[in-house]
Amino acid sequence: MQIDKPVRLILDDGTIFEGRSFGAESASAGEVVFSTAMVGYPESLTDPSYLGQILVVTFPLVGNYGVPDNTFTDGISNFYESERIQVNGLIISDYSHEYSHWNAKKSLGEWLKENNVPGIYGIDTRELTKLLREKGSMKGKIVFKDENEIEFLDPNIENQVALASCKEVITYGSGKKKVVLVDCGVKHNIIRCLLKRDITLIRVPWDYDFNQLEWDGLFISNGPGNPDFCEATVQNIRTAMQGDKPICGICMGNQLLSKAGGATIYKLKYGHRSHNQPVKMVNSTRCFITSQNHGFAVSNSSLGADWEPLFINLNDGTNEGIKHKTKPFFSAQFHPEAASGPTDTDFLFDMFFEKL
Numbered sequence: 001m002q003i004d005k006p007v008r009l010i011l012d013d014g015t016i017f018e019g020r021s022f023g024a025e026s027a028s029a030g031e032v033v034f035s036t037a038m039v040g041y042p043e044s045l046t047d048p049s050y051l052g053q054i055l056v057v058t059f060p061l062v063g064n065y066g067v068p069d070n071t072f073t074d075g076i077s078n079f080y081e082s083e084r085i086q087v088n089g090l091i092i093s094d095y096s097h098e099y100s101h102w103n104a105k106k107s108l109g110e111w112l113k114e115n116n117v118p119g120i121y122g123i124d125t126r127e128l129t130k131l132l133r134e135k136g137s138m139k140g141k142i143v144f145k146d147e148n149e150i151e152f153l154d155p156n157i158e159n160q161v162a163l164a165s166c167k168e169v170i171t172y173g174s175g176k177k178k179v180v181l182v183d184c185g186v187k188h189n190i191i192r193c194l195l196k197r198d199i200t201l202i203r204v205p206w207d208y209d210f211n212q213l214e215w216d217g218l219f220i221s222n223g224p225g226n227p228d229f230c231e232a233t234v235q236n237i238r239t240a241m242q243g244d245k246p247i248c249g250i251c252m253g254n255q256l257l258s259k260a261g262g263a264t265i266y267k268l269k270y271g272h273r274s275h276n277q278p279v280k281m282v283n284s285t286r287c288f289i290t291s292q293n294h295g296f297a298v299s300n301s302s303l304g305a306d307w308e309p310l311f312i313n314l315n316d317g318t319n320e321g322i323k324h325k326t327k328p329f330f331s332a333q334f335h336p337e338a339a340s341g342p343t344d345t346d347f348l349f350d351m352f353f354e355k356l
């Protein structure tokens with residue numbers, strides 16, 4: 001039986017958790033956040049929205065189904081949400097050194113090592129999560145030697161979107177309707193979901209002036225970090241909003257569309273990261289169980305006169321989407337593309353497509 005190397009997670013408040021290493025033996029720092037999703041670690045770890053964060057998975061056993069291969073079709077990953085692992089570290093309770101799945105090509109530990117990302121198991125993730133719920137998301141660092149091995153890092157004071165976004169315009173498909181996708185760190189399943197419809201997709205960098213292009217609809221992606229760094233995107237959306245063409249956004253996209261409409265954004269204490277967030281569609285009795293991963297939220301009370309909330313979170317009453325009262329503009333704070341998580345709200349892609 002192998003004995004894995006001891007490793008520590010040190011939080012900003014001085015709390016220390018000791019565990020064993022199953023990933024890269026390299027120190028790392030970031031914002032420590034927790035997800036209560038029970039499955040989906042390949043998708044979560046490659047979701048660019050997690051850039052700069054150390055992810056705590058509360059489900060007690062992780063790694064038992066291994067990791068799929070990183071293969072691509074027409075520039076889109078077949079099984080991942082981006083080209084690589086995006087988190088700065090992974091914290092779990094029990095690691096399954098054995099894995100078994102028809103699609104597995106390697107173990108989670110091997111994959112973390114390949115990507116130079118540390119992973120810790122043997123942590124009391126319940127205690128850690130309770131702490132993060134009480135004190136809020138915190139800065140943390142993973143160290144192998146002494147605690148000065150690396151500095152704390154706050155990803156929310158840097159422009160993470162600029163790091164996650166594509167650097168040039170990429171076109172996919174040859175469908176009838178032209179849709180501009182503003183890439184703030186887009187999950188590949190948003191691209192897959194859009195391309196299932198009769199769409200030509202023009203993926204552009206986060207600060208690209210897409211108003212100079214010809215398009216039928218505008219889609220604003222998810223993305224990491226603090227939306228305040230995306231003023232360039234907000235300005236471009238504002239210009240697009242002078243017209244009447246459909247605009248849709250997901251997660252960061254909800255926050256940027258809201259900002260373009262004049263609303264304000266604030267940071268949630270510990271965010272929403274799970275597969276079972278209940279949201280209610282406003283002015284209806286319809287509820288959906290949604291996949292979520294966000295730390296910031298739109299202030300409902302700050303929405304301008306032309307806007308109204310589209311969805312509300314039933315756990316805490318926070319905003320989960322907005323809608324323009326007269327124009328075809330709407331967005332969701334949760335993830336209708338899932339990957340991973342429930343696909344119940346996939347109809348939002350149809351709602352957008354029908355307006356094109």
Ligand SMILES: NC(=O)CC[C@H](N)C(=O)O
Nearest residue numbers: 222223225251252295296
């Ligand atoms: N998934 C996302 O797009 C997250 C948006 C933003 N970075 C937040 O944490 O709120």
